[in-house]
Amino acid sequence: MMGKMTGVEEYEQIPPKVLKIYEAVIGLLEDGADASGLRVSAITQRAGIGKGTAYEYFDSKEDIVACAVVFHIRQIFSALQRELQKQESFEKQIGWLLDKLERETFDKHCFIRFVHILTDHSEFSRSVRQKMTTEPFAKYHPVNVFGDILKRSAERGEIRSDLPVEFMVCTVFSGLLTYMMSVSTQECFQIRPEELKPYVYQQILHALR
Amino acid sequence: MMGKMTGVEEYEQIPPKVLKIYEAVIGLLEDGADASGLRVSAITQRAGIGKGTAYEYFDSKEDIVACAVVFHIRQIFSALQRELQKQESFEKQIGWLLDKLERETFDKHCFIRFVHILTDHSEFSRSVRQKMTTEPFAKYHPVNVFGDILKRSAERGEIRSDLPVEFMVCTVFSGLLTYMMSVSTQECFQIRPEELKPYVYQQILHALR
Amino acid sequence: MMGKMTGVEEYEQIPPKVLKIYEAVIGLLEDGADASGLRVSAITQRAGIGKGTAYEYFDSKEDIVACAVVFHIRQIFSALQRELQKQESFEKQIGWLLDKLERETFDKHCFIRFVHILTDHSEFSRSVRQKMTTEPFAKYHPVNVFGDILKRSAERGEIRSDLPVEFMVCTVFSGLLTYMMSVSTQECFQIRPEELKPYVYQQILHALR
Amino acid sequence: MMGKMTGVEEYEQIPPKVLKIYEAVIGLLEDGADASGLRVSAITQRAGIGKGTAYEYFDSKEDIVACAVVFHIRQIFSALQRELQKQESFEKQIGWLLDKLERETFDKHCFIRFVHILTDHSEFSRSVRQKMTTEPFAKYHPVNVFGDILKRSAERGEIRSDLPVEFMVCTVFSGLLTYMMSVSTQECFQIRPEELKPYVYQQILHALR
DNA sequence: AATGAATGAGTTTTCATTCAT
DNA sequence: TATGAATGAAAACTCATTCAT
Numbered sequence: 001m002m003g004k005m006t007g008v009e010e011y012e013q014i015p016p017k018v019l020k021i022y023e024a025v026i027g028l029l030e031d032g033a034d035a036s037g038l039r040v041s042a043i044t045q046r047a048g049i050g051k052g053t054a055y056e057y058f059d060s061k062e063d064i065v066a067c068a069v070v071f072h073i074r075q076i077f078s079a080l081q082r083e084l085q086k087q088e089s090f091e092k093q094i095g096w097l098l099d100k101l102e103r104e105t106f107d108k109h110c111f112i113r114f115v116h117i118l119t120d121h122s123e124f125s126r127s128v129r130q131k132m133t134t135e136p137f138a139k140y141h142p143v144n145v146f147g148d149i150l151k152r153s154a155e156r157g158e159i160r161s162d163l164p165v166e167f168m169v170c171t172v173f174s175g176l177l178t179y180m181m182s183v184s185t186q187e188c189f190q191i192r193p194e195e196l197k198p199y200v201y202q203q204i205l206h207a208l209r
Numbered sequence: 210m211m212g213k214m215t216g217v218e219e220y221e222q223i224p225p226k227v228l229k230i231y232e233a234v235i236g237l238l239e240d241g242a243d244a245s246g247l248r249v250s251a252i253t254q255r256a257g258i259g260k261g262t263a264y265e266y267f268d269s270k271e272d273i274v275a276c277a278v279v280f281h282i283r284q285i286f287s288a289l290q291r292e293l294q295k296q297e298s299f300e301k302q303i304g305w306l307l308d309k310l311e312r313e314t315f316d317k318h319c320f321i322r323f324v325h326i327l328t329d330h331s332e333f334s335r336s337v338r339q340k341m342t343t344e345p346f347a348k349y350h351p352v353n354v355f356g357d358i359l360k361r362s363a364e365r366g367e368i369r370s371d372l373p374v375e376f377m378v379c380t381v382f383s384g385l386l387t388y389m390m391s392v393s394t395q396e397c398f399q400i401r402p403e404e405l406k407p408y409v410y411q412q413i414l415h416a417l418r
Numbered sequence: 419m420m421g422k423m424t425g426v427e428e429y430e431q432i433p434p435k436v437l438k439i440y441e442a443v444i445g446l447l448e449d450g451a452d453a454s455g456l457r458v459s460a461i462t463q464r465a466g467i468g469k470g471t472a473y474e475y476f477d478s479k480e481d482i483v484a485c486a487v488v489f490h491i492r493q494i495f496s497a498l499q500r501e502l503q504k505q506e507s508f509e510k511q512i513g514w515l516l517d518k519l520e521r522e523t524f525d526k527h528c529f530i531r532f533v534h535i536l537t538d539h540s541e542f543s544r545s546v547r548q549k550m551t552t553e554p555f556a557k558y559h560p561v562n563v564f565g566d567i568l569k570r571s572a573e574r575g576e577i578r579s580d581l582p583v584e585f586m587v588c589t590v591f592s593g594l595l596t597y598m599m600s601v602s603t604q605e606c607f608q609i610r611p612e613e614l615k616p617y618v619y620q621q622i623l624h625a626l627r
Numbered sequence: 628m629m630g631k632m633t634g635v636e637e638y639e640q641i642p643p644k645v646l647k648i649y650e651a652v653i654g655l656l657e658d659g660a661d662a663s664g665l666r667v668s669a670i671t672q673r674a675g676i677g678k679g680t681a682y683e684y685f686d687s688k689e690d691i692v693a694c695a696v697v698f699h700i701r702q703i704f705s706a707l708q709r710e711l712q713k714q715e716s717f718e719k720q721i722g723w724l725l726d727k728l729e730r731e732t733f734d735k736h737c738f739i740r741f742v743h744i745l746t747d748h749s750e751f752s753r754s755v756r757q758k759m760t761t762e763p764f765a766k767y768h769p770v771n772v773f774g775d776i777l778k779r780s781a782e783r784g785e786i787r788s789d790l791p792v793e794f795m796v797c798t799v800f801s802g803l804l805t806y807m808m809s810v811s812t813q814e815c816f817q818i819r820p821e822e823l824k825p826y827v828y829q830q831i832l833h834a835l836r
Numbered sequence: 837a838a839t840g841a842a843t844g845a846g847t848t849t850t851c852a853t854t855c856a857t
Numbered sequence: 858t859a860t861g862a863a864t865g866a867a868a869a870c871t872c873a874t875t876c877a878t
Contacts, residue, residue: 032332033332034243034245037331040852049859050859051853051860052853052854052858052860053858053861055852055853055854056858056859061851061852061853109330112328115390116329119324122243123241123242123243124243166405167400170391170409171387174383178376178380179379180328181328181382182376182379184327184329184330196379203416206415206416207412226841248867248869250869259843259844260843260844260869261843261844261872262841262842264871265841269870435837450748450750451750452661452751453661455663455749462840468838469873469874470837470875471839479874527748530747531747533746533804537739537742537743538661538740538743540661541659542661581826584818585823588805588808588809588827589830591805591808592801592802592804592830595800595804595805596794596798596800598746599742599800599801600793600794602745602746602748613791614794617790642862644863667848667849668846676864677864678849678864678865679849679850679851679863682849687848687849688847688848688849838878839876839877840875840876840877840878841877842876843872843876844871844873846872847869847871847872849868849869850867850868851866851868853865853866854864855862856860856862857859
């Protein structure tokens with residue numbers, strides 16, 4: 001092989017063993033491990049490959065995890081993009097998003113992970129953020145995915161067009177976050193996600209229309 | 210000494226060496242380390258104490274870090290509570306908060322860390338959440354601190370009172386977090402926090418009034 | 419205080435805290451700890467004294483344990499000596515011994531410990547053996563205790579007098595050992611101590627009469 | 628590698644590095660260390676392997692030592708079994724044993740170690756005893772090795788057959804141990820092993836015929 | 837004389853990384 | 858290319874001993 005993985009290769013260019021590694025990392029993260037606590041042996045064992053093989057494709061453990069997370073975020077958001085584009089109106093897009101986040105724990109975790117990566121200042125997050133600015137990732141960057149949706153909705157006149165698109169992205173994020181925080185905090189204060197969903201829905205639409 | 214530290218002792222009951230440990234942990238986290246990557250030797254060195262001393266007060270490294278984080282969150286939010294109560298109106302409280310988060314990196318990190326702990330599902334966060342539900346922590350629990358503020362504002366008629374207080378807490382949190390995300394996302398699209406601040410301010414007030 | 423304990427002081431000269439230490443060590447050994455695995459904190463805690471206090475009386479942990487074991491062996495065998503001397507005949511002495519070892523787990527362990535110390539070649543056993551040759555321990559040395567009994571029995575004509583007393587001591591030891599081994603090995607082959615006792619009794623008497 | 632070592636694998640299935648570890652442990656024990664005082668670094672250094680390698684095959688230091696001791700006991704006693712079976716009569720077997728124990732310090736230590744393990748009640752001995760009851764160890768279990776010898780002798784009419792075989796095993800063991808004790812007790816009363824040997828020989832035969 | 841908090845040297849143990857196969 | 862046994866540097870953790878009180 002020529003060079004090592006960067007995490008921003010096109011899907012087709014990713015060797016099958018690397019895909020297995022990515023799946024293993026994400027699986028372990030879903031199971032509650034945290035990024036810096038992952039062990040290479042756990043990853044390769046779950047991936048069903050030899051430990052040495054991981055080092056054929058990556059330079060270090062940190063690299064493995066960062067690439068896997070970048071890959072995962074891209075997968076989820078590119079799928080999200082396709083699905084969102086199928087919805088007819090902005091209202092339906094927001095509704096579909098909230099339903100999706102209610103149904104798919106996997107996507108919810110990915111979204112939360114993305115927010116963490118955007119906000120914290122650990123070395124790990126910094127390196128993931130750096131990878132996410134590299135082409136060809138940019139078009140799947142969550143900020144761009146939502147930005148596109150919003151731009152088109154504004155063009156169609158479904159939402160106001162006097163606000164900078166970046167502000168509107170923040171509004172959507174903030175709404176989704178509110179919703180997901182409420183799910184995670186059910187332990188400490190009692191609201192059920194179903195009750196909250198319509199509030200959030202209204203809040204986002206109200207702010208942008 | 211009787212038992213080991215739990216992280217929810219009253220400030221006066223915390224031995225001086227333990228305070229040094231807490232300060233060291235927080236200092237290292239502010240410097241960009243992430244919770245599970247901290248080394249006991251780094252902590253005790255920074256605290257200026259012997260390595261064994263840490264184990265006089267705590268059972269394991271995980272415990273040290275979890276207690277320090279719990280202590281820190283409590284310190285920041287109890288101070289925040291005092292300050293917020295000095296503000297005359299809800300509007301001024303939100304304004305003061307945004308200003309504070311812009312000024313004080315320290316508080317900003319604490320806030321972000323708290324939201325991460327509230328939302329992710331790692332073993333570490335779970336243990337911190339568990340500690341935060343233990344008395345006498347509860348009255349400084351961020352959710353309660355903001356809950357109180359919101360309840361009083363609703364009573365004074367400054368904000369609507371038809372929404373569950375928990376939802377309003379989430380709204381405030383996610384608004385603040387969105388603001389803080391903008392700092393990290395400057396890399397990928399250009400919004401400056403100063404520009405976003407008034408928008409977030411409006412959005413929070415708008416959603417709650 | 420002048421010098422540190424040697425383990426061969428007369429009972430009256432042993433300070434109360436040292437007696438507590440000895441009891442704690444023996445108690446821990448009875449509970450299944452092995453000599454080199456004992457911890458000073460466990461000993462002083464069980465003794466109900468401060469950790470530093472142990473070092474007022476002893477130079478090191480090894481010293482504490484060796485002195486305690488020497489003390490214990492002496493206590494048990496000096497008590498044994500007194501009791502044996504009350505028995506009228508050699509036959510009754512052997513019978514009483516076997517009954518005692520069946521009843522008193524404590525004494526049994528002491529006896530086994532003594533045999534271990536006589537036979538193994540660890541640094542610890544060497545140091546205990548060395549202490550046991552120091553006056554005023556000698557008169558309670560198990561070999562002498564049994565030697566005296568046997569000499570008197572020979573003088574009274576109860577047992578043969580053509581054998582060196584050392585050989586006869588070995589015969590008694592060997593018989594007792596057979597009995598105690600059978601108790602310990604009940605796990606792997608099925609004999610009950612009660613069944614074996616008469617065999618052992620006969621074996622010893624038979625060999626010496 | 629699948630699972631960790633248990634100490635009862637067949638000789639051929641034991642990886643070479645594990646054999647080196649076993650040899651190192653036994654060597655260190657022969658040199659006077661006691662089981663719980665062994666250091667992993669001393670073991671691996673003597674074995675000529677990396678420290679981490681020991682943990683590829685075992686879970687803990689305790690495990691390493693227990694497995695090594697079990698292995699050693701089995702080796703010695705299976706060799707002993709072969710040799711004893713070559714002797715024509717029970718008399719010759721006992722004679723050969725005493726000569727062997729006089730000559731071979733190595734075997735003597737193994738024998739003593741075995742008796743200690745059989746009789747004391749430390750956690751370590753308990754775990755070794757437990758391993759020794761596991762197949763395929765059982766057929767080399769010292770009690771069985773001697774039990775077989777005695778059963779055959781009884782069948783050939785060389786020794787009495789009215790005694791339980793287990794009791795006879797204990798008699799042989801305690802006779803041999805008594806002999807070995809004399810070496811250690813030379814310090815306190817003067818019997819030389821050579822003088823004692825014929826006496827022990829007679830005593831064992833006498834008790835069993 | 838008695839204490840026990842503090843220590844750090846010395847352990848055990850882990851695990852990313854290498855490299856011979 | 859793929860492997861996983863072997864490694865050792867670095868980490869967590871222990872605990873005998875000291876010493877200020």
